[in-house]
Amino acid sequence: MQQRGGSIQRMFRALDGHGGWLVGLLLIAGYLMLPSIGLAAEGSAKGPTEYRDIPYIGSRNLIWIVAQLHLLLAGFVLGVPIFAWLCEVVGWKGGEKRYDKLAKEFTKLLTSSYATTALFGGILLFLLVAFYPKLMNYLTDIFFPSFLVYCLLFLLETATLYLYWYGWDAMQDGGKKTFHVFLGFLLNVFAFFIMIVPNSWATFQASPVVIAEGTDIQRAWAATWNPTWWPVNIHRLIANVVLGGYICGAYAGIRYLSAKNPEERDHYDWMGYVGNFIGVFGLLPLPFAGYWLMREIYQYNQQMGITLMGGFLSWLFILQAMLIGVLFLGSNYYFWLGITYRIPGAEMKYRKPMLWMLIILLLCLGVWMTPHSLVASLEEARKMGGTHHPLLGVFGVMSAKMTVANLMILVTFMSFVMYWRAGKVETAGWAKLARAVMGAVLVLASIAVIVLGVWGYFVPAIIRINYFSTSQVLIVLFVMLAITPLTALLLKSARTTTEMVWGRMPPRAGYALVLNATMVILLMTLMGYARSSSRVHWHVYGVMRDSSPYAFSPALGSAAVLMALCTFSFCMLVAFIFWVATMGDKAKAGHGGSAKGELPHGIPAMAGGAPHQHRQG
Amino acid sequence: MSEVAQLQLIGLSIVGSGILILLFIKSQFVRVTGFVAIVLGLFALTALSVPQMASLPPAEEKFDIATVKTPTDLAAIGQKIFFSKGQCALCHSIGPSESARCPDLKGIGAKLSREFIFESLTQPQAYVYLDYRHEGLPKEYPARMPYINKDPIGLSKNEILSVIAFLQQMSGEPISVSPSELDVPGQAPAAPVKATESAPLAVAQAQ
Numbered sequence: 001m002q003q004r005g006g007s008i009q010r011m012f013r014a015l016d017g018h019g020g021w022l023v024g025l026l027l028i029a030g031y032l033m034l035p036s037i038g039l040a041a042e043g044s045a046k047g048p049t050e051y052r053d054i055p056y057i058g059s060r061n062l063i064w065i066v067a068q069l070h071l072l073l074a075g076f077v078l079g080v081p082i083f084a085w086l087c088e089v090v091g092w093k094g095g096e097k098r099y100d101k102l103a104k105e106f107t108k109l110l111t112s113s114y115a116t117t118a119l120f121g122g123i124l125l126f127l128l129v130a131f132y133p134k135l136m137n138y139l140t141d142i143f144f145p146s147f148l149v150y151c152l153l154f155l156l157e158t159a160t161l162y163l164y165w166y167g168w169d170a171m172q173d174g175g176k177k178t179f180h181v182f183l184g185f186l187l188n189v190f191a192f193f194i195m196i197v198p199n200s201w202a203t204f205q206a207s208p209v210v211i212a213e214g215t216d217i218q219r220a221w222a223a224t225w226n227p228t229w230w231p232v233n234i235h236r237l238i239a240n241v242v243l244g245g246y247i248c249g250a251y252a253g254i255r256y257l258s259a260k261n262p263e264e265r266d267h268y269d270w271m272g273y274v275g276n277f278i279g280v281f282g283l284l285p286l287p288f289a290g291y292w293l294m295r296e297i298y299q300y301n302q303q304m305g306i307t308l309m310g311g312f313l314s315w316l317f318i319l320q321a322m323l324i325g326v327l328f329l330g331s332n333y334y335f336w337l338g339i340t341y342r343i344p345g346a347e348m349k350y351r352k353p354m355l356w357m358l359i360i361l362l363l364c365l366g367v368w369m370t371p372h373s374l375v376a377s378l379e380e381a382r383k384m385g386g387t388h389h390p391l392l393g394v395f396g397v398m399s400a401k402m403t404v405a406n407l408m409i410l411v412t413f414m415s416f417v418m419y420w421r422a423g424k425v426e427t428a429g430w431a432k433l434a435r436a437v438m439g440a441v442l443v444l445a446s447i448a449v450i451v452l453g454v455w456g457y458f459v460p461a462i463i464r465i466n467y468f469s470t471s472q473v474l475i476v477l478f479v480m481l482a483i484t485p486l487t488a489l490l491l492k493s494a495r496t497t498t499e500m501v502w503g504r505m506p507p508r509a510g511y512a513l514v515l516n517a518t519m520v521i522l523l524m525t526l527m528g529y530a531r532s533s534s535r536v537h538w539h540v541y542g543v544m545r546d547s548s549p550y551a552f553s554p555a556l557g558s559a560a561v562l563m564a565l566c567t568f569s570f571c572m573l574v575a576f577i578f579w580v581a582t583m584g585d586k587a588k589a590g591h592g593g594s595a596k597g598e599l600p601h602g603i604p605a606m607a608g609g610a611p612h613q614h615r616q617g
Numbered sequence: 618m619s620e621v622a623q624l625q626l627i628g629l630s631i632v633g634s635g636i637l638i639l640l641f642i643k644s645q646f647v648r649v650t651g652f653v654a655i656v657l658g659l660f661a662l663t664a665l666s667v668p669q670m671a672s673l674p675p676a677e678e679k680f681d682i683a684t685v686k687t688p689t690d691l692a693a694i695g696q697k698i699f700f701s702k703g704q705c706a707l708c709h710s711i712g713p714s715e716s717a718r719c720p721d722l723k724g725i726g727a728k729l730s731r732e733f734i735f736e737s738l739t740q741p742q743a744y745v746y747l748d749y750r751h752e753g754l755p756k757e758y759p760a761r762m763p764y765i766n767k768d769p770i771g772l773s774k775n776e777i778l779s780v781i782a783f784l785q786q787m788s789g790e791p792i793s794v795s796p797s798e799l800d801v802p803g804q805a806p807a808a809p810v811k812a813t814e815s816a817p818l819a820v821a822q823a824q
Contacts, residue, residue, distance in 0.1 A: 303707060
């Protein structure tokens with residue numbers, strides 16, 4: 001006991017410093033908890049402890065919740081710098097100060113959310129070491145060199161974040177601003193590496209490739225460069241941008257709903273627009289990254305691919321389709337509301353296209369959500385002539401799903417272009433030709449995507465996967481890469497007929513933004529469950545078997561309840577972080593007696609005061 | 618009340634609470650919280666309404682040699698392994714099937730010798746064509762038969778012989794595997810296992 005007390009004192013001394021008390025308390029709680037957890041340890045008589053458990057909640061569920069919250073916070077912490085840096089660059093290059101202020105507003109959140117993420121990372125590490133000592137020992141043996149790299153990256157990231165945040169006002173002009181933008185870039189580079197190092201540990205568990213010989217570094221490197229590492233890296237990078245964008249949107253949505261004056265409404269309406277835009281910007285290529293990941297999984301191990309897409313997890317992909325469908329609908333709906341309320345006069349012009357887009361999106365969602373095979377009674381199956389419905393069964397296969405996913409991306413892209421062009425008249429001499437070319441590209445691409453989809457039914461799966469689906473993806477990417485610069489060129493010389501009016505959106509726009517963020521978070525929790533469950537009863541697939549009582553994947557229903565719990569907890573955590581980060585600003589604004597009062601570091605209370613200049617009526 | 622029913626009740630309560638909040642509370646933050654609760658509750662209810670399938674780890678089949686008296690006993694064990702630990706039915710069917718991704722094994726015991734089947738299971742890339750429906754040049758992503766004697770499936774020699782006995786039996790062939798060929802725990806193997814590869818457990822094959 002005395003020895004334990006001495007250790008605690010040493011821990012206190014080691015953690016002496018700003019903010020260390022919180023981590024210290026956590027360390028002590030974990031340290032004191034270990035012996036009691038040990039009471040539930042298994043296999044102590046036969047050899048080293050392999051697992052520990054805790055009553056009621058169970059070790060696996062606790063790890064699940066903490067790991068999920070840590071991952072979501074990490075996604076937020078890595079997504080926000082991308083979002084903030086993009087805004088800063090737009091403000092720097094375009095000269096619009098409101099973007100710089102928005103970037104700063106979000107960077108301020110980073111300091112508190114960074115600490116919270118690290119806190120959950122610490123809790124997760126303690127719990128993993130306590131509950132899964134055998135697995136952690138095995139992983140440490142392989143990945144020890146990358147643990148050190150991870151620590152170093154954290155130091156670099158922290159130092160860069162301090163410089164980036166505290167140097168914001170001091171580095172506003174000339175070369176200093178360039179350096180500040182470079183710091184933001186550096187922050188994102190370190191953040192990217194902080195993401196991909198632990199990704200290697202998680203992906204190794206799913207697709208292990210171990211070289212038993214060689215130095216520690218060689219073994220770690222071989223294990224790191226496993227088949228699903230890069231697909232997961234790219235998928236998570238894009239997903240983090242989406243998360244950052246939509247959370248910004250949700251924050252703006254809530255502030256918009258509770259805005260007390262027109263300036264606040266203007267500002268948060270604009271912020272919601274920016275958040276939704278960045279979210280959609282990331283959302284469009286995300287399915288392609290997901291497709292690449294699934295393809296690599298199939299290539300690595302067909303059984304794992306089948307478990308995911310055709311085995312007990314197949315219904316999960318119907319839920320995923322539902323969530324993505326709602327996300328696409330929510331994002332488009334927000335664009336359509338923007339056209340209707342922010343651009344007076346545009347509603348009549350775009351009402352019909354919007355209606356058609358809605359119909360296409362709903363039809364596509366219906367197809368995407370059609371299950372491959374139905375759970376039917378023997379009599380029902382006999383009537384249908386098998387487990388596949390004679391008509392709907394055609395829509396349940398990948399060929400149909402890939403086609404509608406691509407069509408939904410195209411529709412969303414066109415919503416964005418429509419919003420972009422609304423309220424402007426192109427004056428360039430070649431405008432008519434450009435519009436005709438864009439229309440032709442869109443129509444031909446849609447036809448090509450549908451033809452390839454239908455043709456996919458008549459060729460072997462491998463030809464469809466390798467050539468047809470890839471071609472569909474490339475066609476949609478081509479459309480986006482062709483139409484975006486063409487529209488930008490076209491609008492450069494365009495005449496604005498109707499100025500954008502901010503602060504007029506109905507309350508349901510705020511709720512749409514909250515809905516989108518909730519969908520993204522739910523999707524992340526759902527796919528986390530899928531990734532983990534695809535390993536079935538293995539800690540490290542095919543290498544280390546899970547022999548704990550929790551070596552099973554729970555059914556979707558009970559898993560969904562945990563996912564909902566994690567999503568709700570994360571939302572509350574983020575709300576808390578936002579509240580804490582803006583508490584000082586509100587107090588200052590209150591002392592100033594006006595919502596327009598100056599905030600610390602010279603930020604006007606309403607970052608992006610520009611919108612109200614365009615306010616009409 | 619079943620676990621699913623309990624969870625459905627919780628989901629419904631959450632949705633109901635969210636609706637009540639939206640109806641009666643004016644604070645915007647609380648209203649948004651209620652809205653999120655409704656969304657999450659509906660998500661959970663949807664997930665609870667689809668077929669509930671848990672993925673259980675395969676039962677550790679105790680291969681009790683003492684219970685194996687005849688080749689038919691062996692085939693009965695093989696049948697269990699075929700549909701459980703061996704995961705054969707994940708890709709193969711016995712008889713024509715729409716969902717089968719790999720060759721139909723009906724009558725395979727009559728078409729192939731037991732040595733060839735053994736080799737196909739333990740050295741699948743030796744003779745088994747990578748993608749049985751494919752013609753022409755080799756493909757980038759062929760359908761690959763896994764090594765059955767290695768992880769993640771990892772059948773023992775006795776288990777593989779049982780599966781062969783089952784395949785022969787269901788093809789209407791006389792079972793050529795004799796119980797005397799089985800390895801008895803604690804004793805040296807009766808004969809070297811033909812065409813079996815041993816590999817360190819920790820080494821997974823890179824693609």
